[in-house]
Amino acid sequence: MIRAVLFDVGGTLLREETYLLGTTWDERRVQRLREALGRDEPWFPAVARLPEPEEHEGQAHRQETRIWIRSLLLERGVSATDEEVERIRAACCVPSLEGERPRDGALEALRWCKARGLKVALVTNVLWRTAAESLADWTARGAADCIDTIVTSLDAHWRKPHPAMFELALSELHLTPPEAVMVGNSRAADVAPAKALGLRAVLIRSAEGSTSETQPDAVIDEMTELPAVLERWL
Ligand SMILES: [Mg+2]
CATH class of the missing domain: 3.40.50.1000 (HAD superfamily/HAD-like)
Structure with missing residues (x-):
């Protein structure tokens, strides 16, 4: 059936x-951001700990990771293209097998x-x-x-x-x-x-x-x- x-x-x-490796993986994300972008930035740790809001624009359970990355950068006076946001997201995605x-x-x-x-x-x-x-x-x-x-x-x-x-x-x-x-x-x-x-x-x-x-x-x-x-x- x-x-x-x-x-x-x-x-x-x-x-x-x-699955919940917490700060261990925050540090690993910062390391991967350095590797992917070829430089160090003061906002790396904040992106690595990107908050997961319960709602987005009033919609419960809505998820907009790329928009959240962009907003966090803008709060720090950094503008990023779609391509840069995507590179940041991919760098923060640590392969599961690592931990x-x-x-x-x-x-x-x-x-x-x-x-x-x-x-x-x-x-x-x-x-x-x-x-x-x-x-x-x-x-x-x-x-x-x-x-x-x-x-x-x-x-x-x-x-x-x-x-x-x-x-x-x-x-x-x-x-x-x-x-x-x-x-x-x-x-x-x-x-x-x-x-x-x-x-x-x-x-x-x-x-x-x-x-x-x-x-x-x-x-x-x-x-x-x-x-x-x-x-x-x-
Ligand atoms: Mg579960």
Whole structure:
């Protein structure tokens, strides 16, 4: 009955404690900015710690990373072309492999989905990462052939829990909500919006502490448990 699995990335496929590397990666972003631009600028640390506002121009969950970069530079009297903003964004996108590690069973779960003929989408809130850069991360892990499409909030201009993130993934897979299950570690950003659209939802436990009235269809502690859950819905 289900034909696709949508996976959250941070805290779901990747271990949460490695996904939130905080200041370590701020410093790495500054280093990459120096390399990409071939100089040092006093605003590098501020860009590396770019805030993620909850809303943009009054729209909740709207994401406009490139506009936020440009605004931060303008506040410091620096104007940048679209091309320069894009180079800054790309420099701040540290390859996942440098620090993030998959959860137990994550790569095996992706391969299991592929082997069972299920479509796989990654549906991920990010600040810096395009789908192409995310795919490069999974290519480096040897799992790119398991992934049919990637929707990042940077590309979509919306962040989960906004329904556009899930709708885009389903549209790219040419599937309807009842044909898909969302697997995520956030009750608020993954489970509730997916269920509201008519998808099934599996919650994977993590330190993420968001709450929701909406109950998931299944709860797992590790990705190693996912195949047995999905088997019931095939
Ligand atoms: Mg997550």
